Amino acid sequence: MRVGLFIPCYIDQFYPRVGAAAVRVLRRFGGPDLHLEYPEGQVCCGQPMANAGLPHESQPLAETNLKALSGFDAVVCPSGSCTSMVRNHYAPFLEGHPGYEELQAKTYEFCEFLTDVLKVGSPAGRFPHKIGLHNGCHGLRELRLGSGSERNVAPFDKVRSLLTNLEGLTFAEPERPDECCGFGGTFAVQEEAVSVMMGKDKVADYRQAGTEALVSPDMSCLMHLEGVLRRGGDQTTRVLHVAEVLEEATREP
Amino acid sequence: MTKTAEHPDRARAFVADDARAHWHDESLWFVRQKRDRQVHSVPEWERLRELASQVKRHAISRWPDYLEEFEKNATALGAKVHWAADAEEHNRIVLGILRDAGVKKITKSKSMLTEEVHLNPYLIKHGIDVTDTDLGERIVQLREETPSHIVLPAIHLKREDVSETFHDKIGTESGNADPAYLTEAARQHLREKFLGAEASITGVNFLVAETGGFVVCTNEGNADLGTSLPRLHIACTGIEKLVPRAADLAIYLRLLARSATGQPITTYTSHFHGPRPGGELHIVLVDNGRSDLANDPQFRDVLNCIRCGACMNTCPVYRRSGGHSYAATVPGPIGSVLNPLHALTPRIVRESEQGEGVEPREGEAGDAHGSLPFACSLCGSCTDVCPVKIPLHHQLLALRKTVGDRGLLPWGKRIGMKAAGKLLNSPKLFGVAGRLARKALPVLPRAAIYNRLNPWGVGRDLPPAPPKSFKQMWRDELKQEASSPGDPK
Amino acid sequence: MIAPASPASDSRAALFKKLRGQLLEAVELPDLSAESWIRYDDPLAQFEEALKTVGGVSVRVPDAAAAQAHLKQSPVWSEAKQTVSLVEGVGETTEGLGAVPDVHELAGVDVAVFGGLFGVAENAAVWLDFSHSDHRGLCVLAQHLVLVVPASEIEHTMHGAYARLADADGSHRQKFGRGGFGMFVSGPSKTADIEQSLVIGAHGARSLTCYLLEEPDEQGASAP
Numbered sequence: 001m002r003v004g005l006f007i008p009c010y011i012d013q014f015y016p017r018v019g020a021a022a023v024r025v026l027r028r029f030g031g032p033d034l035h036l037e038y039p040e041g042q043v044c045c046g047q048p049m050a051n052a053g054l055p056h057e058s059q060p061l062a063e064t065n066l067k068a069l070s071g072f073d074a075v076v077c078p079s080g081s082c083t084s085m086v087r088n089h090y091a092p093f094l095e096g097h098p099g100y101e102e103l104q105a106k107t108y109e110f111c112e113f114l115t116d117v118l119k120v121g122s123p124a125g126r127f128p129h130k131i132g133l134h135n136g137c138h139g140l141r142e143l144r145l146g147s148g149s150e151r152n153v154a155p156f157d158k159v160r161s162l163l164t165n166l167e168g169l170t171f172a173e174p175e176r177p178d179e180c181c182g183f184g185g186t187f188a189v190q191e192e193a194v195s196v197m198m199g200k201d202k203v204a205d206y207r208q209a210g211t212e213a214l215v216s217p218d219m220s221c222l223m224h225l226e227g228v229l230r231r232g233g234d235q236t237t238r239v240l241h242v243a244e245v246l247e248e249a250t251r252e253p
Numbered sequence: 254m255t256k257t258a259e260h261p262d263r264a265r266a267f268v269a270d271d272a273r274a275h276w277h278d279e280s281l282w283f284v285r286q287k288r289d290r291q292v293h294s295v296p297e298w299e300r301l302r303e304l305a306s307q308v309k310r311h312a313i314s315r316w317p318d319y320l321e322e323f324e325k326n327a328t329a330l331g332a333k334v335h336w337a338a339d340a341e342e343h344n345r346i347v348l349g350i351l352r353d354a355g356v357k358k359i360t361k362s363k364s365m366l367t368e369e370v371h372l373n374p375y376l377i378k379h380g381i382d383v384t385d386t387d388l389g390e391r392i393v394q395l396r397e398e399t400p401s402h403i404v405l406p407a408i409h410l411k412r413e414d415v416s417e418t419f420h421d422k423i424g425t426e427s428g429n430a431d432p433a434y435l436t437e438a439a440r441q442h443l444r445e446k447f448l449g450a451e452a453s454i455t456g457v458n459f460l461v462a463e464t465g466g467f468v469v470c471t472n473e474g475n476a477d478l479g480t481s482l483p484r485l486h487i488a489c490t491g492i493e494k495l496v497p498r499a500a501d502l503a504i505y506l507r508l509l510a511r512s513a514t515g516q517p518i519t520t521y522t523s524h525f526h527g528p529r530p531g532g533e534l535h536i537v538l539v540d541n542g543r544s545d546l547a548n549d550p551q552f553r554d555v556l557n558c559i560r561c562g563a564c565m566n567t568c569p570v571y572r573r574s575g576g577h578s579y580a581a582t583v584p585g586p587i588g589s590v591l592n593p594l595h596a597l598t599p600r601i602v603r604e605s606e607q608g609e610g611v612e613p614r615e616g617e618a619g620d621a622h623g624s625l626p627f628a629c630s631l632c633g634s635c636t637d638v639c640p641v642k643i644p645l646h647h648q649l650l651a652l653r654k655t656v657g658d659r660g661l662l663p664w665g666k667r668i669g670m671k672a673a674g675k676l677l678n679s680p681k682l683f684g685v686a687g688r689l690a691r692k693a694l695p696v697l698p699r700a701a702i703y704n705r706l707n708p709w710g711v712g713r714d715l716p717p718a719p720p721k722s723f724k725q726m727w728r729d730e731l732k733q734e735a736s737s738p739g740d741p742k
Numbered sequence: 743m744i745a746p747a748s749p750a751s752d753s754r755a756a757l758f759k760k761l762r763g764q765l766l767e768a769v770e771l772p773d774l775s776a777e778s779w780i781r782y783d784d785p786l787a788q789f790e791e792a793l794k795t796v797g798g799v800s801v802r803v804p805d806a807a808a809a810q811a812h813l814k815q816s817p818v819w820s821e822a823k824q825t826v827s828l829v830e831g832v833g834e835t836t837e838g839l840g841a842v843p844d845v846h847e848l849a850g851v852d853v854a855v856f857g858g859l860f861g862v863a864e865n866a867a868v869w870l871d872f873s874h875s876d877h878r879g880l881c882v883l884a885q886h887l888v889l890v891v892p893a894s895e896i897e898h899t900m901h902g903a904y905a906r907l908a909d910a911d912g913s914h915r916q917k918f919g920r921g922g923f924g925m926f927v928s929g930p931s932k933t934a935d936i937e938q939s940l941v942i943g944a945h946g947a948r949s950l951t952c953y954l955l956e957e958p959d960e961q962g963a964s965a966p
Binding site for chain 3: 465477499523524553
């Protein structure tokens with residue numbers, strides 16, 4: 001299987017370690033048949049402009065990505081939000097373009113690719129920390145990586161299922177498990193006051209639940225939460241992408 | 254243009270009182286939790302939402318037929334049906350009915366429609382004594398404020414605020430802020446108003462086309478007390494409140510109170526079919542922009558709204574910025590869709606008929622609510638709690654485009670995003686800019702990064718800058734690692 | 743001065759013209775009879791449980807006489823000065839209140855007794871039918887409300903409730919179409935408008951007691 005990595009622009013610049021962890025985990029669980037590639041022609045998914053009310057500024061980016069990411073058996077992206085952009089919001093830009101429907105169908109969020117395509121179940125490994133798991137809103141409610149607290153459906157959580165079998169790992173249970181962290185892209189800047197209050201509340205909720213490591217499948221939420229944590233003087237709580245946890249936990253000694 | 258900075262400014266002011274903002278957030282989260290418990294007691298909840306959405310969408314797809322059916326049946330039952338194109342006509346009709354009956358004193362039960370059309374000030378200006386009887390509405394009326402929530406009108410107030418207002422206006426003990434005491438005082442105060450009223454105005458929760466009747470839901474009993482005493486009852490309603498069949502009420506009554514306050518049903522669910530014996534019943538059906546909303550498939554589903562307020566209770570922004578920060582009759586996610594939509598749609602509709610360059614009519618200043626679609630982190634919780642499945646966060650995103658298309662975004666944002674789009678669409682440029690930033694960040698003095706020009710940095714640190722981008726790492730090490738056989742270490 | 747009203751038909755005609763001019767895609771009206779809804783193992787127990795959560799009190803009694811005996815011993819009754827009963831054999835009507843011409847004269851009623859046709863298990867709602875009387879004001883004017891409902895007449899959900907109220911053809915054109923008033927009452931009146939703190943007794947009844955008659959006699963549970 002030829003897999004194209006779609007690395008969000010902020011991960012490329014600020015969190016390359018997350019991309020590296022994703023590469024290693026995919027290699028580890030994908031076996032010898034999985035051929036990973038990183039198409040260098042890819043660009044930002046275009047979400048900032050679309051969410052700011054200027055989606056026509058996103059159009060060229062969608063077109064660039066269609067070109068760069070076509071032809072793979074799967075495209076994997078370590079971000080629920082960027083994956084959702086491709087899957088749920090590219091239609092106005094790419095409807096009718098050859099290859100668009102294929103790209104839409106074959107683009108997976110990282111955790112979802114592990115659970116639904118590679119079917120890794122709950123891998124064994126060791127991660128002796130109490131983690132606070134933050135499922136980003138777009139992964140949760142736009143990609144349905146979990147059941148969510150609002151709906152009355154049979155409970156499931158694809159992200160959590162990847163971590164449940166790791167030795168030593170326990171979950172901190174916040175009082176509001178899927179309340180938004182307050183990042184929201186341009187919202188973080190436009191509604192700075194509310195955004196920061198949401199971030200502080202989220203951090204406080206994880207703290208009271210005994211969180212040692214804050215973990216999420218979305219690094220953008222974590223960039224915001226880490227910013228709040230560090231500004232508040234907390235330099236010790238680890239802030240990690242799920243890929244990093246899996247990489248560390250399942251690394252051969 | 255500074256208009257789009259409005260909600261953020263008001264929100265910032267609300268957030269500045271940290272204790273109160275947190276108290277407000279907790280109060281509404283409490284309601285959300287009660288809602289969740291009720292939702293999980295109904296196994297067919299998701300099916301009910303689907304049906305509720307479908308029935309409403311069906312009703313709108315045959316809107317004129319059902320309106321006609323309702324009118325015919327209501328008239329046959331002895332009610333008088335009135336049609337109002339807009340707020341002004343609605344208010345004129347209501348005043349006319351009151352004048353014809355020689356009425357000077359009325360009680361009103363809760364109605365967001367009459368808030369929307371600003372009926373109270375209109376009637377008061379014309380010499381009518383209007384008493385709002387829902388406790389929360391009465392509190393805000395005495396304070397000369399507007400409701401900050403469509404179901405919990407006084408949710409922004411503390412018991413001490415209410416105590417002070419009641420002491421001033423209805424003579425309760427100074428300093429007594431016990432909710433039971435204050436509620437009892439309001440009960441006594443309003444009983445007199447009920448018994449002295451010459452007419453009663455209510456809102457409507459559901460109009461039933463099949464029977465010509467309508468349903469009003471309250472917990473306090475104010476609509477029933479109000480309508481059962483005087484002989485004149487005026488029911489004011491938007492034209493979208495229609496359901497085809499009485500049997501459909503079961504769906505909505507199962508969803509409404511559970512979504513709104515976490516109760517299995519409201520205390521009183523009253524079915525009005527025609528006037529009381531010897532009484533008079535008027536039903537005023539108001540368009541006020543609603544008919545324009547059916548045209549656009551992207552926004553049509555807002556007409557499903559049953560005004561439960563669940564989207565407000567779950568909205569992390571509403572909870573932390575307060576209802577008044579929206580500066581609109583309906584706040585929160587649904588308000589952030591409805592208000593800009595009502596401000597922008599009539600002009601868009603006229604343009605589609607008459608071509609570009611249509612002059613705005615009075616009150617069509619589309620920028621008035623331009624910041625509301627942005628008062629949202631796009632978390633999508635509103636969409637998932639909505640009992641009638643309005644895709645609220647998708648509509649908020651789509652409305653941002655509408656606001657942008659109409660040139661209502663601030664100049665800086667338009668230029669900034671244009672530049673960002675250019676930069677982000679070039680892997681090469683983006684790589685260079687990123688490399689420069691990552692090199693600069695660690696060596697710049699804090700003041701150069703964390704200042705007023707950088708809203709990010711007011712309350713948050715930036716991530717530490719790594720030496721290499723992912724792309725560089727891929728080229729230098731990962732590519733080889735990824736293609737080497739065996740498990741990479 | 744208010745401007746002279748434009749002919750009412752103008753706005754109506756304009757609205758219908760506009761709505762008829764809109765071409766909306768057809769959406770089917772769902773067939774509710776094809777749905778399956780929750781059914782409780784013991785709807786009566788569920789009704790009692792739900793009534794408790796909405797602030798009401800249920801009392802199972804064998805018949806009207808037992809309800810009467812229980813009611814007479816309750817503090818609500820013993821403190822009452824004026825009462826009205828619309829249920830044969832349960833409570834009684836204070837002299838002079840039986841046929842007042844104006845509901846305003848009932849403002850001092852302490853306890854009112856109504857017969858409910860049926861209850862709803864999922865939410866403790868009781869259907870009160872006022873299509874043949876104009877006593878609807880009494881059930882919110884009275885300080886305390888007493889309902890008498892046959893224990894066998896408990897619907898599982900609101901769907902069952904509306905099925906109960908339907909005509910033979912499943913529609914509601916005949917029964918509702920005759921006019922009149924009916925209401926579901928679930929517990930005593932309440933508000934939480936001051937700091938979300940629940941206060942029982944807003945404008946309507948301060949308490950609601952529901953007698954569930956296990957063997958209702960002929961008149962005991964008839965409609966008012």
